[in-house]
Amino acid sequence: MFDPERLKAIEAEKEKWDQRVQKSLQKAPERKEHFTTGSGIPVERVYLPNHVKDLDYMRDLGMPGEYPFTRGVQNTMYRGRFWTMRQYAGFATAEESNKRYRYLLEQGQTGLSVAFDLPTQIGYDSDHPMARGEVGKVGVAIDSLKDMEILFDGIPLDKVSTSMTINAPAAILWAMYIAVAEKQGVKPEELSGTIQNDILKEYIARGTYIFPPKPSMRLITDIFEFGSQHVPKWNTISISGYHIREAGSTAVQEVAFTLADAIAYVEAAIKKGLDPNVFGERLSFFFNAHNDFLEEIAKFRAARRLWAKIMKERFKVTNPRAMMLRFHTQTGGSTLTAQQPENNIIRVTIQALAAVLGGTQSLHTNSYDEALCLPTEESVRIALRTQQIIAYESGVTETIDPLAGSYYIEWLTNEIERQAEEYIRKIDEMGGMLVAIEKGYVQQEIQDSAYQYQKKVENGEAVVVGVNKFQIKEENVNRKILKVDPAVEELQRKKLKELKEQRDNLRVKAVLEDLRKAAMDESVNLMPYFIEAVKAYATEGEICGVLREVFGEYVENVVL
Amino acid sequence: MSEERKIRVVIAKPGLDGHDRGAKVVARALRDAGMEVIYTGLRQTPEQIVETAIQEDVDAIGLSILSGAHEYYFSKVIELLKERGAEDIIVFGGGVIPPEDVPRLLEIGAKAIFGPGTPTSQTVEWLKKAVEEKRRKESSVS
Numbered sequence: 255m256f257d258p259e260r261l262k263a264i265e266a267e268k269e270k271w272d273q274r275v276q277k278s279l280q281k282a283p284e285r286k287e288h289f290t291t292g293s294g295i296p297v298e299r300v301y302l303p304n305h306v307k308d309l310d311y312m313r314d315l316g317m318p319g320e321y322p323f324t325r326g327v328q329n330t331m332y333r334g335r336f337w338t339m340r341q342y343a344g345f346a347t348a349e350e351s352n353k354r355y356r357y358l359l360e361q362g363q364t365g366l367s368v369a370f371d372l373p374t375q376i377g378y379d380s381d382h383p384m385a386r387g388e389v390g391k392v393g394v395a396i397d398s399l400k401d402m403e404i405l406f407d408g409i410p411l412d413k414v415s416t417s418m419t420i421n422a423p424a425a426i427l428w429a430m431y432i433a434v435a436e437k438q439g440v441k442p443e444e445l446s447g448t449i450q451n452d453i454l455k456e457y458i459a460r461g462t463y464i465f466p467p468k469p470s471m472r473l474i475t476d477i478f479e480f481g482s483q484h485v486p487k488w489n490t491i492s493i494s495g496y497h498i499r500e501a502g503s504t505a506v507q508e509v510a511f512t513l514a515d516a517i518a519y520v521e522a523a524i525k526k527g528l529d530p531n532v533f534g535e536r537l538s539f540f541f542n543a544h545n546d547f548l549e550e551i552a553k554f555r556a557a558r559r560l561w562a563k564i565m566k567e568r569f570k571v572t573n574p575r576a577m578m579l580r581f582h583t584q585t586g587g588s589t590l591t592a593q594q595p596e597n598n599i600i601r602v603t604i605q606a607l608a609a610v611l612g613g614t615q616s617l618h619t620n621s622y623d624e625a626l627c628l629p630t631e632e633s634v635r636i637a638l639r640t641q642q643i644i645a646y647e648s649g650v651t652e653t654i655d656p657l658a659g660s661y662y663i664e665w666l667t668n669e670i671e672r673q674a675e676e677y678i679r680k681i682d683e684m685g686g687m688l689v690a691i692e693k694g695y696v697q698q699e700i701q702d703s704a705y706q707y708q709k710k711v712e713n714g715e716a717v718v719v720g721v722n723k724f725q726i727k728e729e730n731v732n733r734k735i736l737k738v739d740p741a742v743e744e745l746q747r748k749k750l751k752e753l754k755e756q757r758d759n760l761r762v763k764a765v766l767e768d769l770r771k772a773a774m775d776e777s778v779n780l781m782p783y784f785i786e787a788v789k790a791y792a793t794e795g796e797i798c799g800v801l802r803e804v805f806g807e808y809v810e811n812v813v814l
Numbered sequence: 815m816s817e818e819r820k821i822r823v824v825i826a827k828p829g830l831d832g833h834d835r836g837a838k839v840v841a842r843a844l845r846d847a848g849m850e851v852i853y854t855g856l857r858q859t860p861e862q863i864v865e866t867a868i869q870e871d872v873d874a875i876g877l878s879i880l881s882g883a884h885e886y887y888f889s890k891v892i893e894l895l896k897e898r899g900a901e902d903i904i905v906f907g908g909g910v911i912p913p914e915d916v917p918r919l920l921e922i923g924a925k926a927i928f929g930p931g932t933p934t935s936q937t938v939e940w941l942k943k944a945v946e947e948k949r950r951k952e953s954s955v956s
Contacts, residue, residue: 372829372830372831372881373830375830376830378830384829384830384857384859385830386829386883386886387829387883387885387886387887388829388830388831388881388882388883388886391881391882391883392881392882456832460832460833461831461832461833461834461856461857462830462832500833500835501834501835502835502839588835591930591931592913592929592930592931593931625910625930626910626912626913627882627910627912628882701835701838701842704835704838704839705838705839705842708839708843708934711933712933712934712935718931721931722933729913731913731914732914735912735914738882810855810856810857812853812854812855814838814841814842814851814853
């Protein structure tokens with residue numbers, strides 16, 4: 255792309271410039287000895303064409319919407335349609351959450367995103383001993399189809415796409431969604447949405463696992479298969495790096511471990527006899543938008559290009575739609591502070607802008623009170639407005655991948671891809687991601703990064719405005735924050751009791767027995783059994799109880 | 815005071831919350847400061863935490879809770895320690911705990927809550943002093 259003679263000339267000029275810089279440094283040194291990205295990649299004073307001298311435009315960047323998709327997965331990107339503004343929400347009861355969803359849709363968000371409480375995420379009903387104190391706290395409590403019907407009351411499932419952050423019991427919640435849609439007269443093939451359904455990152459970084467790896471992979475691939483056949487507009491998985499990053503990983507590790515997880519899923523599905531050209535179209539991803547603005551933009555581009563190469567070269571995929579890394583982004587919660595929380599609005603804006611310049615398909619922006627509690631209506635509105643202002647006022651959406659061609663951005667995109675590939679190779683040599691997780695390798699890498707970062711904050715090398723610099727003496731502790739009514743737990747217990755009295759318990763017994771038998775046979779796709787069970791108003795806890803008996807429970811590999 | 819016995823701490827994740835970055839960072843910082851740390855991993859019941867603490871003969875228990883269930887778990891753990899006659903074990907913690915909830919936790923019997931942004935050095939120093947004071951009281955009683 256660059257004339258070698260010109261490059262030599264530039265290099266010669268650069269050397270002379272370096273000498274002039276040395277003189278400047280004697281008068282005024284730079285702010286620090288070493289400059290790095292947020293993730294520790296060394297950053298030079300200036301980037302030149304020479305840094306990307308081997309860049310081949312068509313090979314490395316290509317056109318938007320075409321292999322290797324570096325510049326984006328659609329050929330009109332935001333000129334065609336903005337990313338989906340999809341705020342993660344849910345708390346207390348289905349009634350409360352339904353209200354919040356309607357509020358958000360009224361305020362202009364364009365897709366739903368359901369946050370479930372921990373008992374629901376871990377397959378426990380609200381009256382289970384392990385659910386004490388947790389019901390409705392981090393998301394909505396869903397014990398049965400009845401709750402799900404209330405959750406989507408008045409929301410047309412043929413018109414709204416819904417993302418559900420649910421992993422170990424994803425198949426069950428998906429079955430409930432399909433059943434609710436059916437009651438609305440909406441067929442599965444009309445449904446649009448996503449289930450997170452990414453168990454590997456649960457073992458690594460998030461912790462809401464239930465079953466051991468083998469049966470978990472079975473459930474996941476059952477979902478891929480059922481989706482391809484019956485719910486073709488649905489993203490059957492959202493392979494996530496967000497949580498890996500939140501747990502403390504670097505940007506490189508975020509890409510590497512996410513794609514390594516993805517490789518494990520593709521391999522498992524192929525082993526089951528599924529065609530990557532088919533299920534590959536409905537894999538989706540979920541990344542973090544962290545602080546280092548330019549590194550994040552480069553990260554998204556690197557991830558797209560690397561995934562496309564992996565699908566094409568490693569898995570011999572020929573369908574371009576199955577090579578596309580389509581992703582949702584959330585701004586990094588762990589970067590937000592409890593001190594001077596209004597500053598978080600600025601952090602989120604920068605992070606959201608990085609996601610947009612990185613070409614995300616969908617975006618959640620955190621509310622400024624993130625470090626204190628779940629969002630109030632006011633704080634989530636500001637978060638949504640952040641996206642709307644970027645979309646309608648900033649102008650960055652009017653052309654595709656505007657930062658392409660920047661020497662630094664292209665160099666950093668290459669560097670992140672290169673380093674991520676090295677990690678993937680290492681994991682391959684270990685025997686793949688499942689082995690690497692079992693060995694604790696991934697968890698250790700993440701933790702080490704987390705600890706190193708903490709040390710940097712404590713010695714002042716990493717500045718957190720308002721926390722270790724620019725603090726104020728008196729923080730305002732009287733803000734209005736969201737509190738989940740502890741009565742929710744008692745309310746859910748009552749609802750469960752009523753449900754169990756009103757439903758056909760013989761039918762429930764029968765469907766659970768059918769499920770048990772089917773679960774014991776690896777060759778059976780369990781989705782139809784889940785759909786029957788939820789329609790009979792078997793509770794989530796009862797269904798997961800059967801699976802717990804058949805599959806067993808995962809025991810954490812504690813790595814410190 | 816001579817340091818005959820290292821400070822022993824259990825760092826625990828009670829309940830269903832899976833966010834362990836903070837717990838692990840604190841555990842490592844305490845370990846780097848010369849303490850003996852037992853990190854329990856996730857999904858601990860209050861019974862398990864108290865049992866581990868007693869078995870391991872620790873000076874303190876640190877609870878990490880980001881799920882909003884803090885009042886429940888702090889009170890359960892402290893209650894159980896009382897029942898088992900182990901109320902001399904110092905209970906502290908951190909996580910996502912709104913400042914307005916902290917007084918209640920201290921009332922229940924937690925000795926300190928370290929919120930987001932607390933440097934680990936602060937936790938280390940506090941714990942050293944708290945254990946020193948505890949041991950001084952114990953030796954004066956005996």
